[in-house]
Amino acid sequence: MMPDIAQLTNIVIRAASDNSDNNSGKLGLILMLAGFVFYGAMYLRYRNTDKRDHYESETKAETANMEAQDSFSRSLTHLKNSRMSGADNTSVRGARAGGLSSLTSGVLPKGLNGILPKEFRDH
Amino acid sequence: MPPAASGPPPPAFGPAAVAVAEPTGPAVVQTDVGAKDGLAKCSRCGSTDIALNIATGHLRCNFCRFEQASPNALATYHLDGDPKLLTGLVVGSGSADIVPSTDEVLTFKCAACGAEVVIDTKSSMQARCHWCRNTLSMNQQIPNGAVPDMILPFKLSKETAVANISAFVGKRMTFAHPTFKAEFQPENVMGVYMPYMVVDVNAKIRLTGQGEHQTRSYTEKHGDNEERYYDADVYDVARAFDIYIDDLTVESSSERLDQTPSRNSNNIINAIMPFDPAESVTYNSNYLTGFASEKRDTNVTDLAPIVTTQSQDIARYQANNTLQFYDRGVRWDDEQIDLVGQRWVSAYLPVWLYSYYEKKSNGKSFVHYVAVNGRTGKTMGSVPINQLRLLLVSAVVEIIGIILGVIILLVA
Numbered sequence: 001m002m003p004d005i006a007q008l009t010n011i012v013i014r015a016a017s018d019n020s021d022n023n024s025g026k027l028g029l030i031l032m033l034a035g036f037v038f039y040g041a042m043y044l045r046y047r048n049t050d051k052r053d054h055y056e057s058e059t060k061a062e063t064a065n066m067e068a069q070d071s072f073s074r075s076l077t078h079l080k081n082s083r084m085s086g087a088d089n090t091s092v093r094g095a096r097a098g099g100l101s102s103l104t105s106g107v108l109p110k111g112l113n114g115i116l117p118k119e120f121r122d123h
Numbered sequence: 124m125p126p127a128a129s130g131p132p133p134p135a136f137g138p139a140a141v142a143v144a145e146p147t148g149p150a151v152v153q154t155d156v157g158a159k160d161g162l163a164k165c166s167r168c169g170s171t172d173i174a175l176n177i178a179t180g181h182l183r184c185n186f187c188r189f190e191q192a193s194p195n196a197l198a199t200y201h202l203d204g205d206p207k208l209l210t211g212l213v214v215g216s217g218s219a220d221i222v223p224s225t226d227e228v229l230t231f232k233c234a235a236c237g238a239e240v241v242i243d244t245k246s247s248m249q250a251r252c253h254w255c256r257n258t259l260s261m262n263q264q265i266p267n268g269a270v271p272d273m274i275l276p277f278k279l280s281k282e283t284a285v286a287n288i289s290a291f292v293g294k295r296m297t298f299a300h301p302t303f304k305a306e307f308q309p310e311n312v313m314g315v316y317m318p319y320m321v322v323d324v325n326a327k328i329r330l331t332g333q334g335e336h337q338t339r340s341y342t343e344k345h346g347d348n349e350e351r352y353y354d355a356d357v358y359d360v361a362r363a364f365d366i367y368i369d370d371l372t373v374e375s376s377s378e379r380l381d382q383t384p385s386r387n388s389n390n391i392i393n394a395i396m397p398f399d400p401a402e403s404v405t406y407n408s409n410y411l412t413g414f415a416s417e418k419r420d421t422n423v424t425d426l427a428p429i430v431t432t433q434s435q436d437i438a439r440y441q442a443n444n445t446l447q448f449y450d451r452g453v454r455w456d457d458e459q460i461d462l463v464g465q466r467w468v469s470a471y472l473p474v475w476l477y478s479y480y481e482k483k484s485n486g487k488s489f490v491h492y493v494a495v496n497g498r499t500g501k502t503m504g505s506v507p508i509n510q511l512r513l514l515l516v517s518a519v520v521e522i523i524g525i526i527l528g529v530i531i532l533l534v535a
């Protein structure tokens with residue numbers, strides 16, 4: 001139960017705070033979504049629509065002959081996001097099920113869908 | 124070690140160290156050598172009443188209690204070679220393409236009494252002679268996907284599976300549908316051998332893109348609010364490496380491959396992986412005695428795109444071991460995979476499955492599964508929800524949240 005609530009809480013915190021400092025005002029806004037978060041957490045706990053085989057990390061694999069190339073390109077300043085835009089080095093494309101996107105596939109009200117980070121929204 | 128921000132440019136990638144083999148057609152490894160259909164008799168007493176003894180993992184004669192171990196399938200057929208040495212496409216004969224016109228219902232002549240006995244391979248690989256009560260088995264491979272290259276016997280007893288399912292569902296009773304609660308009977312769990320493909324891959328990977336490393340984090344005050352900002356260095360990043368993947372396992376039943384949560388709960392069966400397919404034994408229908416089985420209905424060509432994409436996912440995760448410097452992430456703009464070698468072996472893997480048919484008020488139906496890995500005991504399930512109760516409690520939580528939120532906003 002705890003991981004589900006933690007994941008959902010993380011989504012709401014990310015959406016509401018937009019990577020800025022948490023303050024009382026934003027905590028208040030998050031609390032106003034408590035019912036939606038509770039519903040989503042319970043839905044996932046009972047239906048487990050987000051569960052899948054984590055083959056990307058659990059399958060035995062070995063690498064060899066690693067060649068690496070890293071060259072400085074430029075510096076960026078005054079960025080609002082703590083994560084690189086479009087970063088996909090931890091994304092999984094071959095899974096046929098699971099992931100938090102399943103949370104929004106017709107389960108939660110559309111209004112909540114709008115505040116979720118892009119990767120979790122319905123497509 | 125962080126990459127240098129200046130200095131001489133690093134050397135560009137050279138040509139691939141090993142030429143990629145062009146597949147000229149699969150090399151087929153025969154995995155039903157010596158297999159015979161019909162009566163499979165106990166070597167000590169001649170009885171055909173033989174079944175798996177879960178406690179030992181061996182086949183046991185139910186008449187004289189004689190036990191016999193089956194050999195490891197991968198070692199027997201030399202399908203356990205190092206993935207590093209794989210070239211081209213290697214398939215077990217039990218993974219051969221399904222010929223659509225092949226009969227699913229086969230007729231065998233009972234060698235004990237001469238009666239004709241029918242086996243419907245869609246759901247069973249054995250039948251009992253209605254005259255002399257001997258068991259007839261199908262062990263030879265025909266191109267209908269029924270007989271795999273190997274089978275992984277159940278290791279977890281039904282009692283343990285029932286206990287796991289009871290514990291799993293027991294923790295989810297508060298919002299469970301009342302009809303489900305009334306009808307839940309975990310002892311109705313069924314042992315099912317599900318069809319899978321177990322794949323080894325030898326591939327060359329090339330990834331190119333950009334990564335970001337955070338250099339500074341700071342806050343700025345805008346009126347009453349403080350906003351956090353970040354500075355970062357951007358690098359052009361590339362990785363090229365060989366990857367050797369061992370026992371990547373994918374479902375080979377088209378029904379189980381469909382894992383759309385709004386239509387089915389097949390993701391539950393997917394979630395109880397991984398298995399330990401390296402422990403599989405040579406196929407023998409007697410392992411299926413007392414269990415159900417599902418037949419493979421997909422071919423290597425159908426599953427190849429899934430395996431290629433999953434291999435790329437595994438490669439991307441492996442590359443992350445060299446990307447710790449890029450704490451803001453890496454965006455791969457180009458990914459190339461060259462498959463040097465692949466080895467496909469079909470397998471029956473053991474699943475304890477409790478299914479519940481939910482008839483919804485709108486007339487639609489939905490089958491919920493609670494599944495237990497027949498080897499590891501890993502349990503996952505889908506429990507029907509009492510939506511009215513959950514919505515009411517969520518509404519109460521929402522009201523309390525709004526009240527607290529308003530109080531905090533007013534105080535702030």
